[in-house]
Amino acid sequence: MLTLHQDDVLLACHAEDWRGALEQAAEALHRAGLTSPGYREGLFAREAQSSTYLGNAIAIPHGTPQSREHVQDTGVRVLQFPAGVDWHDGQRVHVLVAIAARSDEHLDILRQLTHVLDDDSVAERLAAAGSGNEIAALLSKAVVDARLDxxxxxxxxxxxxxxxxxxxxxxxxxxxxxxxxxxxxxxxxxxxxxxxxxxxxxxxxxxxxxxxxxxxxxxxxxxxxxxxxxxxxxxxxxxxxxxxxxxxxxxxxxxxxxxxxxxxxxxxxxxxxAGESATAHTRLARVLNAHGLHARPAKQLVQVARSQAVPIRVRLAEGGVDAVSASSLTKVINLGARRGQQLAFSAEGDGAVAALDAVCQAVADGLGEQVLPFDESRERIIPQADAAPAEPLPDDTPHAGVAASPGLAISPVFVLQTPRFDYPERAADPGAETQRLEQAIRQGAVQLETLVQQARGGEVAQILSMHEEMLCDPELYQAAHEGISEGRSAEAAWWDAIETAAHAQEMLADRLLAERAADLRDVGRRVLGILCDVTLPAPPTTPYILVTDDIGPSDVARLDTSLVRGLLTARGGATAHSAILARALGIPAVVGAGARVLTLADGTELILDGERGRITPTPSAERRQAAEQRLAERQQREAAAWDTRFEEARTRCGHRVEVAANLGNTIHAADAVERGAEGVGLLRTEFLFMAHAQEPDLATQIDEYREALDALDGRPLVARTLDVGGDKPLPYWPMPKEDNPFLGLRGIRLMLTRPEVLETQLRALLLAAAPVPGKPRPLRIMLPMIKDIAEFRAARAIFDRLLEEIPEAERASDVQLGIMIEVPSAALLAPALAAEVDFFSVGTNDLTQYTLAIDRDHPELSAQADGLHPAVLRLIEMTVTAAHAHGKWVGVCGELASDPMAVPVLVGLGVDELSVSARQVPLVKARLREFDLEKARTQAGLALAQATSTAVRDALEVR
CATH class of the missing domain: 3.40.930.10 (Mannitol-specific EII; Chain A)
Known part of the structure; x- marks a missing residue:
């Protein structure tokens, strides 16, 4: 919530014209640390598009969406011009409220300013004000949204x-x-x-x-x-x-x-x-503008409404009962409508239908802005049963999917079709239906509790425990109970409640939340199966590869890993809980392979490659023999690697390369050490934040990080600061929906909007790593999504201040602050960054998708998102060269670090540390012993000389 202070106000400014005033506004935002100098062009570009004059002698200059990369923090600067300035649209301005905002935050700022438009005397009072407090008081008004929906x-x-x-x-x-x-x-x-x-x-x-x-x-x-x-x-x-x-x-x-x-x-x-009578005509229109009903499209809407023969009222269709006059700019802006939301227009009398048609057409046309159609598929799940039958997969032909869990499997398939639940829509006895639902929920909870107790691995138990909480959600039960009270059957009311909740979650952000909605449906299907007395067909009693449309986490947890050799799904992504659990259980998995995999007949032999994300049905004898040889060699390598897992990681010639573990949970640090990890190269601290209903406090974080440090027993811990955003949101940190969250407010960008959160986390890490007598605790802190030196310096300032504030005996003594190389700009700027950071860690997953412009979880393109692409390798080479020139070390913590073909290439490029999943540590150590440094450099040079990732892999296979 915006709060104006007297320090935000610049009094008695003077400008010859509006350009001079805008220059002063740009300079004020930059001096305040809210923007970089490049934001100035965005302010002028916005005025070129349309005037930002708001009314009552106030203008609200703000940048274009393209200039938001220059916004360092959200805020405003208010400039008072007592003598006034003639704005370029002919209006007289006494106050500029210059806005710096990421995403759609400026809409919330704007809503707090529109109340001044209802006060005709405010312009004169603003011009005559003699103090910053007086102006702040005139402009500030907290918006409290009353709820009725x-x-x-x-x-x-x-x-x-x-x-x-x-x-x-x-x-x-x-x-x-x-x-x-x-x-x-x-x-x-x-x-x-x-x-x-x-x-x-x-x-x-x-x-x-x-x-x-x-x-x-x-x-x-x-x-x-x-x-x-x-x-x-x-x-x-x-x-x-x-x-x-x-x-x-x-x-x-x-x-x-x-x-x-x-x-x-x-x-x-x-x-x-909302005041709409039964005789009123109504129309719905969806807002298509990328940034919602901000000032410019709102003006257009108001002008169209005013030109009609009858008054028109408008409200938000979902949850909005405050119908306002569509002719009032203040009221329309205060709706705060975002892209994708529907507006409900109403009018009465002669000409009402024509008036509503006119305003709805104006909204559909974009209200003066270029707009893209709204993706209806994001709002409604299309039943797959109505789709045309998929073509069968050809025999002995590799088919690409998304690599979700490493490993190789050769077995017959068991195709598990999604069960069909047949149930009546209506029921005559609400009391009996309520009792049936309550009993089914209790039975489902008992099933989940049994699975939690049987679960292997921390992720399994955590996710299934979350399912238990979902099942006990009183809002789900209440929504279902209301449906039953309206005459619906227990099954219909329950599934409608599940679908409504899952749909609402899908609309909050992109992929990650959409995949978390699958958890809700998994919970819902469990209860629905109990109500309908539907049981899944029994799997084979001999080894098999499970093939299904999609699979819920609880289904994965139920798998008998002694029989299930692999997992193949038509839908899903590598970040879904089912994929996470497959990795935790050590089951090779390929997901998102398309509907054609469901055409496989039970018993069809299949080769599943979880590392490359490929499947081959009915392989030829030659292909099967080659795969069997690879599998046997892999099993032999695994056994030999396990026996030597505690040996120091070195190449055949003795070149030292540290092998560490990637962890999502501190509880697994001891397991990583047992598997031979020489430290933790990536601790994903966001899982700690996701595991709590509220932001974990200082004490909670200290205890969590200390658990990992204790288990490491003097080995280094590399902890990544909180890396969340539009694709990984937190329930207690709401953020506006972004059309492309991977290019939006996430990682360090988001943390710098809440520096107190970053400060608490840094303090917790420093305190947790305080040395114990005879026990060093090396701590490496790395910042995600850094694009240039300015972001690093902003975080470093907090870090350095904490080092001064905390007594040396109470904090980490062996500590470094580094950054993730995930954004191509960071690799390109590595020489400048290396002069100030303590180390680099290359996140090849994100670096690959940003470099190649391919979503690594895209069901059709993900196979092309290969970290061995020469463009990615060149960025890694640039990073290593710059780091070593300054005496700094470089690690790789993405999936490429565990790719057997990539390991020598990375070593040849000069990478000092490889951080992989704990299960992969013994194998990566063993892979290092198979080559010497000279061969690695040859392999790296060969890879860099290729034009495509396919050419790289072909060349390396030949060598």
Whole structure:
């Protein structure tokens, strides 16, 4: 939330023209550390597109989307021009509110400024203000959004009187986090107030976090003191913020529309509360603008609405009951509509249909901006059953998928088709259906608890425990219960609740959350299977490769690893929980291979290569023999490597290359040491943050990092600072949806927007690594997604300050601060970075996808995202050369570090450390002993001389 301070205000500025004023605004943002100098061009480019004059002598200059790379922190600088400046659109401006914002944050800033447009005297007062505090007070106004949406409705509740309805509404608000227990207690103490027309009201201001209005309607007609009870409003009052909610109720009563709520669905109720009568014409239009309804498209919409013959009102279709005049710029901007959200327009009278057609067409055309169609597939899951049958896979022909878990398997396949659940949509006895659902949920919880106890590996237990929590989610149960109360069967109501929740999660961000929605469906199918008495077909009792459309984490955990040789799925990605668990269980896996894999007949022989992401059905005798030889050699290598796992990692000629482990959980540090790891080369600290419902505090983080350091027993720990963002969001750190989160606010970019989070993590790492007598604790901290020296310096300033603040005896004494090389710009700028960083660690997964512009989890392109591409290798070579020139070391922590073909190439390029999954440590050590440094350099030179990754692999295979 934006909070203006007097230090943000520059008084008594003077400019000859608007260009001079804009120059001063750009300089003010740069001096404040909010932007780099390049942001200036973005400010002028924005004005060239359209004036940023807001109204009442205020302009709000901000950059174009392309200039956001120059934004270092979100904030504003306010410049006062008492004599005024003639803006380029003919308006007179006294105040510039210059905005620096990443993503769509400027919309939230803008919403807090629009209240000044309702005050005609504000321009004169801003021009005459004599202090920064006075201007800040005039402009600042915290926006408190009162809540009234589909989730606050509790329809068809089986209550016996109005008090029970009041408590049902209060409980719903508590579930949504709007109120605390004190609110429910206050509602219980007082009798509801009769409003007339069968409506009642219960309200309180106790323990209110968010002002909100719930509506509870009875399952059957009720009477209270001889008065009809058609519905009861439960109001969480908060200052003046709930006034609009009361106005919704008042509009309903004034129109005499309360009777229309009886038996109505949620959409109708929200429309009536928004003031839309039963005779009003309505239209929906989806916002297609990349950055939502910011000032410029909002102006266009207002102009179109004003030109119509009848008044038009508009609200957010999902969750918005505050219908406002579409002719008011202030009101339209305050809707805060984002790309993809639907606007509900309404109008009455002659010409209403034509007016609505006009505004909806304007929205569809982009409101003066070029727009792209909205991807409807992101909103609705298309049933696969209606798709055309896929062509069978040809015999003895390699077919590409996504490499999800390393290893090689040769076995017959067992094709597990997704079970079909047949159930009635409606049921006559809600009580019996509720009882069936409750029993199925309890039975599902027992099943999951059994799987947790049997689970092997920390990731398995953690993810299945998360499934237990999902199953016990009261909101899921409540949503299903409401469906049952409306006459739906337990199965239909439960699956609708699951789909709604999964769909909502998919819409929050891109791939990672979409794949986490699969967890919800996995939980949902478990209960649905119990309700429908559907059991999966029994797998073979002999070794097999499991083939399925997609597989839930609990299904993976159930696999008998003594029989399952591999896993192949038509859908899914390498970051899905099922893929993570396959790696944890050591099962080779290829995912996202397409619907054609489902055409395989049971018993078809298959070669599955989990390292290359390839499958070959019905292989020829020659191909099968070659694969069997590879498998036998691999098994022999694994056995020999295990016996020598504690030997120091060196090439045949004695050249030292450290081999460390990549960890996602500190609890596995001891296991990594047991497998021969010479340290931890990548600790993904985001899993610690993801494992908590709230941000872990300092003490929690210290304990977690100390556990890994204790297990390492003097070996180095390389910890990556929190690496989350649009593709890896945290539930307690909400972020706006981004069209391309991999190019958005993530990694160090995100952390620098909340420097206090980064500071706490750095402090925890430094304190956890304090030396113990006789036990060194080498600590290496690396920063993700660094693109240039400015980002590193910003983080280094916090790091250096902590080194000064914390007494030397209480913090790490052997500590280095380095960066990940994941962005091509960092490799290209390696000479400048190497002068200041302590080390580099190359994240080849991201470096490859950014260099080649290929999503490494793309079902069709992922096979081409090969880290052995010569372009990627050249970037690694540049990085190593620059680092060694400054006496710094370089590690590789991406998947390429464990690729047997890539290991000598990386060593030949001069890489000093290879960090791989703990299971791969013995094999990588063994691979190093198979070649000497001279051969490695030859291999590296040969690879660099090729034109494609395929040519690289072909050349290396020949050698």
């Amino acid at each position: 589909g989730d606050t409705l509790c329809l068809g509740f089986p209550a016996r009187d109005a008090r029970e309805l009041a408590l049902a509404g209060a409980a719903r608000l508590r579930q949504l986090g709007c109120v605390g227990d004190g609110f429910i207690a206050a509602i219980a103490e007082h009798a509801p107030l009769h409003l007339g027309q069968g409506l009642w009201l219960a309200s309180s201001g106790s323990s209110v976090e968010v002002p909100a209005l719930a509506l509870a309607t009875p399952e059957h007609p009720l009477k209270q003191a001889d008065e009809t009870v058609n519905g009861l409003f439960c109001l969480a009052a908060h200052g003046e913020a709930h006034r609009g909610l009361l106005e919704c109720i008042l509009r309903l009563l004034e129109r005499g529309s309360a009777g229309e709520l009886q038996g109505a669905d949620a959409a109708t109720i929200l429309a009536r509360l």
